[in-house]
Amino acid sequence: MKVCVIGAGYVGLATGVMFAKLGHDVVCADIDRARVKLVNSGRLPFHEPPLEKELAKAVRNGLLSATTDDVSAARSAKVIFICVQTPSLPSGKIDVGPVKAASRAAARALRSADDYKVVVVKSTVVPSTTDSVVKSILERRSGRIAGRDFGLCMNPEFLQEGSALKDSMEPSRIVVGSEERRAADLLMKLYAPIKAPKVRTDLRSAEMIKYASNTFLATKISFANEVANMCVRFGIDSDAVLRAAGLDPRIGPLFLKPGLGFGGSCLPKDVKALRDKAKREGYSSKLLSALLAINEQQPLEGVRLLEEALGGLKGKRVAVLGLAFKGGVDDIRETRAVPLITQLLAKGAKVVAFDPMAMPNFIKVMPTIEYSSSAAECLKGADGCIIQADWPEFRRLGKKDFSRMRTPVVVDGRRCLDPEAVARAGGRYLGIGYGRSPG
Ligand SMILES: NC(=O)c1ccc[n+]([C@@H]2O[C@H](COP(=O)([O-])OP(=O)(O)OC[C@H]3O[C@@H](n4cnc5c(N)ncnc54)[C@H](O)[C@@H]3O)[C@@H](O)[C@H]2O)c1
Structure with missing residues (x-):
C-alpha cells in the first residue's frame, strides 16, 4: 500500500520505517529541507541507532523516500498519517498550528483524489481536535465528505525515544479510533502483521487514551519521587x-x-x-x-x-x-x-x-x-x-x-x-x- 507520513520526526520516521519494513511504499513529507535531504541519504536528524540502520536499508531498497512536497506525497498515497509536533503554548494548551497545516496539505490531496483515502491523526491531540479541527479543514478545503468520500482515523502513538523502532514493531497495543468501519478496517489491514492487542474505538476515546496513558505514567513518576523524598528523610x-x-x-x-x-x-x-x-x-x-x-x-x-x-x-x-x-x-x-x-x-x-x-x-x-x-x-x-x-x-x-x-x-x-x-x-x-x- 502507498503510505504518506506528514512530519518526519521521531514518530513520523518510526512509523514510516515500520511500514517500509512491512513492505509498503512510504513517502515522508516534511517542511524542513535539511531534514528531507538527510532522510533521503538514509540518515536520521536525531540519535536513534536501530531506527537509523533500518531507515538506511529502506531508502536503499527504494521503499522509503522523503520530500518537501506534502501535497504530491499525500495525493499518491492510500493512507496519510499526520505526525507533526503539537508543542505546548504558555497556557499549557497544545499548539495545533502544525496539525492544521498538515490537514490543509491532506485536504488539497483529497480535493483532486479519484480514490478513497484515509487520513490518520497520529500526533497527540486533545479530545475533539480530530472531529472538529482536522475534520472541518479536510471537508472545507477538499469539498469532500468524511465517511463518504474519505476516511478519518485517530491512531495515537505510544513509542518511547531510545526504542522507537522496537516500540513501533512490538507495541503494547494499537488503538484505532474512527467513526466509520471502512476507514478503521483499512488501517487495521495496514497493521495486520503487527502482533499486539488492537483496540477499536471512536475518535475522541482514541485521543483520550493517549492522555490517560501519559498522565498515568507521569503520576507514577511523581509518586515515586514523593516516596523517595520521604524515604531519604x-x-x-x-x-x-x-x-x-x-x-x-x-x-x-x-x-x-x-x-x-x-x-x-x-x-x-x-x-x-x-x-x-x-x-x-x-x-x-x-x-x-x-x-x-x-x-x-x-x-x-x-x-x-x-x-x-x-x-x-x-x-x-x-x-x-x-x-x-x-x-x-x-x-x-x-x-x-x-x-x-x-x-x-x-x-x-x-x-x-x-x-x-x-x-x-x-x-x-x-x-x-x-x-x-x-x-x-x-x-x-x-x-x-x-x-x-x-x-x-x-x-x-x-x-x-x-x-x-x-x-x-x-x-x-x-x-x-x-x-x-x-x-x-x-x-x-x-x-x-x-x-x-x-x-
Ligand atoms: N517523540 C515521542 O517520543 C512521541 C511519542 C508519542 C507521541 N508523540 C507525539 O507525536 C507527535 C510528533 O512528535 P515528534 O516527537 O515526532 O515530533 P518532532 O518534532 O520530532 O517532529 C515533527 C516533524 O514535523 C515536521 N513538520 C511540522 N509541520 C509540518 C508540516 N506542516 N508539514 C510537514 N512537516 C511538518 C517538523 O519539521 C518535524 O520534522 C507529537 O504530537 C507528539 O506529542 C511523540
Missing part, C-alpha cells in the same frame, strides 16, 4: 521500597523509579494539555496540578542533597553528567538539566557539563556554562557531581575518575549507579531517595 532506601511495592501486579515495577523529574517531548506537555482542556470544560484537576508541582521541584531535590553535603554551593565547581531528558537520546526538550543547572548557578556554583550525545543541542540553550569532552574530564577538579541522565557509560566511572575530583561527592539523580561501587571507587554516594538507617 526517614533514613530509608526508596529503591528497595519501590521495588517491593512494584512487585504487586496492581502497581507494577515500571516507571516507579525516583529521579530528578520527567522531561521529554511528551509527558510534561501532555499533562499540561489535559489539565488545560479539562479546565476549559469546567473541571479543575487537582491531581494533574499536584504531579506537575512535584515535577517542578524535583530537580531542586538533587541540588539540595549536594548543597547539604558540601556545606553550600557558592564558588563550588559542580559537574553535571547527562543533559538530555534521559540517557540514550539527544533530545533536550523539557530536560530537567535546565532547571537543575539554573538552580546551581543561582546558588553561586560553577557548572561544568557533559553528555555523550546531547551537547550540541544543549549548548544552544545554555551557551555560557563550561562543557567537557568526556565524563572523566568533567569530574576533574569538581567539588561535586550530579548525574542528570542515566547514560550506561556513567556506570563505568571508576576510582581513577572519582579520585580526580576535589571532593568526590556524587548525587545520583537517576538512581543508576551502584552506591557500593561509587564508595569503593572513592566517591561519596548520595542519591534521590537514598537513605540509610543509622547503624
Whole structure:
C-alpha cells in the first residue's frame, strides 16, 4: 500500500520505517529541507541507532523516500498519517498550528483524489481536535465528505525515544479510533502483521487514551519521587521500597523509579494539555496540578542533597553528567538539566557539563556554562557531581575518575549507579531517595 507520513520526526520516521519494513511504499513529507535531504541519504536528524540502520536499508531498497512536497506525497498515497509536533503554548494548551497545516496539505490531496483515502491523526491531540479541527479543514478545503468520500482515523502513538523502532514493531497495543468501519478496517489491514492487542474505538476515546496513558505514567513518576523524598528523610532506601511495592501486579515495577523529574517531548506537555482542556470544560484537576508541582521541584531535590553535603554551593565547581531528558537520546526538550543547572548557578556554583550525545543541542540553550569532552574530564577538579541522565557509560566511572575530583561527592539523580561501587571507587554516594538507617 502507498503510505504518506506528514512530519518526519521521531514518530513520523518510526512509523514510516515500520511500514517500509512491512513492505509498503512510504513517502515522508516534511517542511524542513535539511531534514528531507538527510532522510533521503538514509540518515536520521536525531540519535536513534536501530531506527537509523533500518531507515538506511529502506531508502536503499527504494521503499522509503522523503520530500518537501506534502501535497504530491499525500495525493499518491492510500493512507496519510499526520505526525507533526503539537508543542505546548504558555497556557499549557497544545499548539495545533502544525496539525492544521498538515490537514490543509491532506485536504488539497483529497480535493483532486479519484480514490478513497484515509487520513490518520497520529500526533497527540486533545479530545475533539480530530472531529472538529482536522475534520472541518479536510471537508472545507477538499469539498469532500468524511465517511463518504474519505476516511478519518485517530491512531495515537505510544513509542518511547531510545526504542522507537522496537516500540513501533512490538507495541503494547494499537488503538484505532474512527467513526466509520471502512476507514478503521483499512488501517487495521495496514497493521495486520503487527502482533499486539488492537483496540477499536471512536475518535475522541482514541485521543483520550493517549492522555490517560501519559498522565498515568507521569503520576507514577511523581509518586515515586514523593516516596523517595520521604524515604531519604526517614533514613530509608526508596529503591528497595519501590521495588517491593512494584512487585504487586496492581502497581507494577515500571516507571516507579525516583529521579530528578520527567522531561521529554511528551509527558510534561501532555499533562499540561489535559489539565488545560479539562479546565476549559469546567473541571479543575487537582491531581494533574499536584504531579506537575512535584515535577517542578524535583530537580531542586538533587541540588539540595549536594548543597547539604558540601556545606553550600557558592564558588563550588559542580559537574553535571547527562543533559538530555534521559540517557540514550539527544533530545533536550523539557530536560530537567535546565532547571537543575539554573538552580546551581543561582546558588553561586560553577557548572561544568557533559553528555555523550546531547551537547550540541544543549549548548544552544545554555551557551555560557563550561562543557567537557568526556565524563572523566568533567569530574576533574569538581567539588561535586550530579548525574542528570542515566547514560550506561556513567556506570563505568571508576576510582581513577572519582579520585580526580576535589571532593568526590556524587548525587545520583537517576538512581543508576551502584552506591557500593561509587564508595569503593572513592566517591561519596548520595542519591534521590537514598537513605540509610543509622547503624
Ligand atoms: N517523540 C515521542 O517520543 C512521541 C511519542 C508519542 C507521541 N508523540 C507525539 O507525536 C507527535 C510528533 O512528535 P515528534 O516527537 O515526532 O515530533 P518532532 O518534532 O520530532 O517532529 C515533527 C516533524 O514535523 C515536521 N513538520 C511540522 N509541520 C509540518 C508540516 N506542516 N508539514 C510537514 N512537516 C511538518 C517538523 O519539521 C518535524 O520534522 C507529537 O504530537 C507528539 O506529542 C511523540
